[in-house]
Amino acid sequence: MPEGQIVKAISGFYYVRTPEGDVQCRARGVFKKRKWSPLVGDRVQFNYTENGEGVVTDIYSRETELIRPPIANVDQAVVVGSFREPDLSLDLLDRFLVHAEREGLEILICLTKRDLAGEEAEVDRVRAIYNPAGYPVLITSVREGIGIDVLKKELAGRLSVFAGQSGVGKSSLLNAVLPSLELATGEVSRKLGRGRHTTRQVEILELPEGGQVADTPGFSQLGFTGMEEIELSACFPEMALRAPDCKFRGCLHKNEPGCAVQQAVERGEIDRGRYRNYRQFLEEIHEQRRY
Template sequence: MPEGKIIKALSGFYYVLDGENIIQCRGRGVFRKRNITPLVGDYVEYEAENEKEGYVLAVKERKNDLIRPPIANIDQAVLVFSVLKPSFSTMLLDRFLVLIESKNIEPVICLTKMDLAEEPDELDKYIKDYREIGYTVVETSSKAMQGLNTLQDCLAGRTSVFAGQSGVGKSSLLNAIRPDLELKTDEISNSLGRGKHTTRHVELIPAAGGLVADTPGFSSLDFDEVEAEELSGCFPEIAERGSACKFRGCLHLNEPKCAVKQAAENGEIPSYRYEHYLQFIEEIKERKPRY
């Protein structure tokens, strides 16, 4: 049975890459009965009616998957954040990081529009903080052609998803890396301070020696799949110090002899990161129970 990888899903069709051939496939009805939805990034078995058309018969086991955007088998997530228009937000970045960490996907923080930075000292402090935590931070500007070689090195040989708020420049970055793509970009709406959605579907695009998913932008994330006990594991610097807490299962809230609280008070953990952890855990505790 031939096998391939879904690189695009659109209007009920799955486009399966097998070697250099792309087969346009439909899903068998058995998927609907089993409540299985093939995703971009899935490795599948398919049956070809001819050289260009066929049916997806089976989806191989996934190493990970995301719901928003719907994509599977990702090596790394490039979290694209602009320094201005829209303004850089550590709160939103940390929300993205928690989701990606919870899926055991390696995150890369990519800052765009560096040429527009208005408060470089404050930005440099954030960059230093995230790098000390252990994250890769790439500073880029599509207009100034800054940092593109570094980003390309990160993409080579990997399947990556580009994710971030609308208007941060995801499509502009991909256009700078692969000018022949001519992906549509829109200016930021002055009244809303955010970009229009220019990417309508998920598609894996060959770029910089790897595969890159340009995904629809979105501006909020819910922690529907993260439990309170798991949250600290999505903050590497908190997870590292949590082993020194007096009580096992410490949530680092009001427990006595909490090493994480002590580290936050001593400035070993950035105060905003600990504050975000507290806000997120409160949000998780207050969500409606799932049945």
């Protein structure tokens, strides 16, 4: 049975990459009945039908699975935010980090449009939030060619997904990494300060040095459906590190006595903004249980 990797999905068709080229496939009806549908990144088996097309018949079990952007089997998440146009949203960044942590992905934070940012102090401020949490922060600018070579090295040899708000420059970065690519990019609306959702689908691209990278559509909202309150702090590495020292098991690090996480926040060892976002997300998860 031929097999391959789904690299793109457009209006009911799945493009399955094989050593002999990409095969345009439909999914077998049984997937629809089970409400289980193939994802970009899935390893699948398929049958050839007439005129070189195919039908996906089986999906191998997934190593990892992200809902937004929807993609399976990625090793690394490159979480992209821009300094300006649109302004950096730490809220959205933290939301995505939670999902990436939950799937156990390698994570690289990539901050784009350095050319539009101010003094170095502005850059340092963001590093000071995320480095202590254990995240590498890469600063880039496609205008000034900053950080592109480092990014190339980070992408080599694995499947990475670019994720972030519309307009932060995901496709532009990939064009800089792969000059032959020519992905469409879109102006950010000055009036709204938002991107225009230029990229419409998840697509896996091959890197010349080996490895693959997925460009994805930007998003501006991300919730925590299906998550439990107790799971959340494990998705904040700097909290997960301290949680074993909390007095009570199952501590949610809200206002329990003897909470090592709250103590670390008080001492300035955990960033207050990150902790505030944790509390906000916790609240959202709590609220969604009531409906």
